[in-house]
Ligand SMILES: C=CC1=C(C)c2cc3[nH]c(cc4nc(cc5[nH]c(cc1n2)c(C)c5CCC(=O)O)C(CCC(=O)O)=C4C)c(C)c3C=C
């Protein structure tokens with residue numbers, strides 16, 4: 001990635017250097033909070049605890065330990081700032097307070113029009129949208145990665161898989177009311193975030209850019225340009241970073257930025273993940289604490305964190321920090337609960353796998369069965385990877401997993417709602433945005449201290465350069481053949497079938513004849529994305 005071509009304006013004291021990319025693991029210490037689904041219009045008072053912000057930026061260790069205490073951070077996530085900070089690193093001071101500071105905002109708000117771009121996945125709004133939505137999803141090389149030689153088949157394959165999967169997906173969406181609630185909830189979150197920013201004296205417009213359905217990221221960017229935004233904070237609505245979610249959206253954004261005169265000159269910064277923010281952790285703990293009280297014996301309930309899975313190779317071969325961030329997130333929530341004298345047993349599993357390859361384990365369905373076998377009687381499901389209700393909470397958890405749990409001997413079942421527009425959460429998102437403002441346009445910071453600082457901020461291209469440099473081609477899931485009815489055999493059969501499909505598709509596309517043409521799947525109606 002060519003940093004020069006992005007023409008970032010550097011505000012930081014030190015010039016950019018090739019070593020200025022963020023560390024390989026996107027384990028950034030950014031703060032945030034989230035609340036619940038009822039996006040009301042209530043006016044929210046500012047209750048973020050005021051922290052004692054030292055004016056002595058030079059003595060970083062003192063500042064940081066104060067913050068750690070105030071946040072109640074664990075030893076595990078303590079900051080590794082060993083060297084003293086330089087006095088000229090002013091933005092860091094702002095980032096060290098969770099109260100986010102009217103004074104911080106004042107100095108950055110006045111000279112420019114601020115925009116916040118919320119990135120999300122998007123979902124079909126009607127049943128007719130389901131197949132084209134799935135096409136967009138499977139056409140994304142960050143979701144299905146074909147070997148270089150077969151890249152030209154990405155769209156035909158996406159068409160094939162989306163058509164094949166659409167009936168099952170449609171059933172799911174039909175059962176939750178005929179479409180995904182994602183757009184409505186994300187719009188409401190944007191509205192509440194704008195209000196929260198305004199209440200903190202930071203007037204900013206908030207935009208929603210979806211990856212696979214309306215309003216597409218491209219549409220949001222057009223609006224951002226029309227509105228004359230010149231300082232942009234990019235905030236993916238995924239607490240934990242994954243190549244398949246935030247990474248994919250940032251990659252798209254980077255390609256849009258690269259090709260656009262206006263955007264090349266717009267200052268921006270990115271908050272790549274924020275699962276470790278005090279506000280988010282406390283909001284999750286609040287929801288869990290509240291839901292536990294609905295059980296007959298709250299202390300006997302197994303807290304069951306269920307995260308959306310990703311293929312194992314993303315983590316093991318491509319360096320996706322998703323699993324590590326997820327585990328740390330769960331630890332932080334449990335530590336917060338322990339501080340509240342809630343010492344329940346807990347577990348983490350991964351749901352929603354698709355396709356023939358191995359995904360992150362343990363799988364949610366298998367874990368539920370095992371817990372039933374072990375005699376667990378009460379289970380509280382906690383969706384952990386996403387902050388809105390969506391098909392995988394409303395259908396997969398509430399219907400499929402609940403049924404499985406009851407069949408497996410679990411007697412009492414509960415589910416924590418997604419955060420949605422919980423006021424504490426939205427306020428913390430606003431704080432995260434405000435804390436990032438000093439970094440808008442300043443991300444080519446070569447300063448080691450800044451890169452080690454608590455905030456995982458980075459410009460789009462720097463983040464992606466880092467993650468690209470870590471990542472190799474996604475490998476085959478199994479490399480050795482084993483005889484018998486084994487996992488290996490299953491995988492190789494799957495691969496053989498996939499190869500056959502690819503060859504057939506290739507023949508179809510090149511000859512214009514075949515069973516897909518007979519079924520009307522081909523010729524393709526491709527241009528769903530610009
Ligand atoms: C952190 C959240 C998510 C991760 C990680 C993720 C990875 C991932 N997903 C698929 C395949 C599908 N995802 C689908 C929908 C969907 N996925 C997420 C979140 C994550 N996905 C959301 C929020 C949604 C939208 C839900 C809605 O309400 O509309 C779908 C479509 C639904 C279905 O048919 O099941 C698919 C397919 C892969 C392959 C993947 C990682 C590589």
Ligand SMILES: [Fe+2]
Pocket residue numbers: 308352
């Ligand atoms: Fe997904």
